[in-house]
Amino acid sequence: MNKITKRIITFAVILMVISMAFYPKLKSLSKSESAGEGPKAEAQAGAGSMPKTVAQAGPAAGVATPVEVMVVNANMLDEKLLTTGTIIANEEVDIRSEVSGRVTGIYFREGDYVQQGAVLLRINDADLQAQLQKLNFNKKLAEDNESRQKRLLEKEAISRQEYEISQTNLNSILADIENLKAQIAKTVLRAPFNGTIGLRYISNGSYISPSSRIATLTNTNPAKLDFSIPAKYASVVRKGNRIQFTVEGSGDQRTGTVYAVEPKVDPNTRTMLLRAVSPNSDRTLVPGAFARIELVLNSRGNAIVVPTEAVVPEVTGQKVFVVRNHKVESVPVEIGTRTDRNVEIRKGLQQGDSLITSGIQMVKPGSEVAIKNIL
Incomplete structure (x- = not known):
């Protein structure tokens, strides 16, 4: 027997041994497949049950989508x-004195509301009053002199020039009196208008000048x-x-x-x-x-204004959804003025249209809706 024959016989023996070892398992597998317990049966069972699971999870056919709508009306619209x-x-002013002097009286309290003309402060005017008294004496003397000169002129005992000198002297004294009275009036500070006095920056006895800030008077109505x-x-x-x-x-x-x-x-x-x-x-x-x-x-007064969330942007513009005969219709619109909450519709909507304001993501043209609230 040559080497080739020996190898063939050895391979045949090994193949027979392997066949005898796996025969019971192959027989068992064949019985299982015939009984419907194999992978094919499992796949068929799974394929048969899957449609039933999907049908149970999906929405029921023909159910209308609940939405809220508003009836479109014309309203007042302000462009802002x-x-x-x-x-x-x-009105507001810093209270300051026109003249210098020592403060002799403060007649307001901080935060008080004062009326126009009310006395707020007085400045020492003793020297001015003394000068006024002196001028009043000179006025009396000048008036008597002017009266005598006038009678003498009527009798042609003096010239007109002499009379005019006495008259000018009287008028000069009268002018000095008026000037002095104006100076005295400046020592009394009065409220120029109704208002509230602010904080006070001086005290009684202070020496003030026109540059001294006394207080602030403010009127805030209106x-x-x-x-x-x-x-x-x-x-x-x-x-x-x-x-x-x-x-x-x-x-x-x-x-x-x-x-x-x-x-x-x-x-x-x-x-x-x-x-x-x-x-x-x-x-x-x-x-x-x-x-x-x-x-x-x-x-x-005749603008159509809708909530901003009711307008859906598109590539070509904007649109809204309206309800007609319980079905959804898509309407292209032209918008105008916007506010923080609303938008003006210039074209596309008419008064009386039923505009969908909520549930917009769930609707599509032609679908049925159930109106749950009307605004």
Whole structure:
């Protein structure tokens, strides 16, 4: 027997041994497949049960989407410009004396509200009063002299020139008296207008001069507001424009009216200065406070205004969804003025349309909806 024959016999023996070892397992596997327990049966079972699971998880067919709608109406719309400004006093002045002297009386308390003409302070005027008394004596003498000269002139006992000298002397004394009375009047300081006295910077007995600051008098009713707007709105603003504003520390919205417009544009800032007035009977508007202002440029009474969230942006523009016969329709619109919450619809909507305001993400054109709330 050669080597090739021996190798063939050895390979055959090994193959027979392997077959005898795996025969029981192959027989068992064949029985399982015939009984439907193999991978194929499992795949078929899984494929049969999957549609049932999906059907249980998905929404029921034909159920209408719940939405909220609003009935479109024409409303008042204000075109506004947002800016900032400062509260200023209606009237404000530093109380100062026109003459120098020692203070002999202070007749106000800090924080008091005073009426126009009320005496606030007196300065020593003893020397002026003495001069006035002397002039009054000279006045009496000059009047008697002028009277005698007049009678003599009527009798032609003196010349007219002599009479005119006595008359001029009397008139000079009278003028000196009036000048002295004016000086005395300056020693009494009076309130130039109704207002509130601020802090006092002198004391009784102080020597003051025209440069001495005594106190500040402020009138805040009505209050004024200074604010600026860009130059491009110069042709739009005018006297009478309404404003709405809030101040720091208060959420209350107040109103005012523009009463003065600067007739030129500031070349440094390219802005125009405006001044408005607002009632302040409760004196809660304090000069110097910061204000957020909405300047009403124009008002329209027939504008269609909808919530901002009801408008859906597209590549070609904007659209809204309306309900007609319980079905959704997509309507392209043209928008106008925007505010923080609303947007004006210039084209696309009509009064009486039912506009979808919530649930917009769940609807599509042609789908049925159930209206759960009408605004």
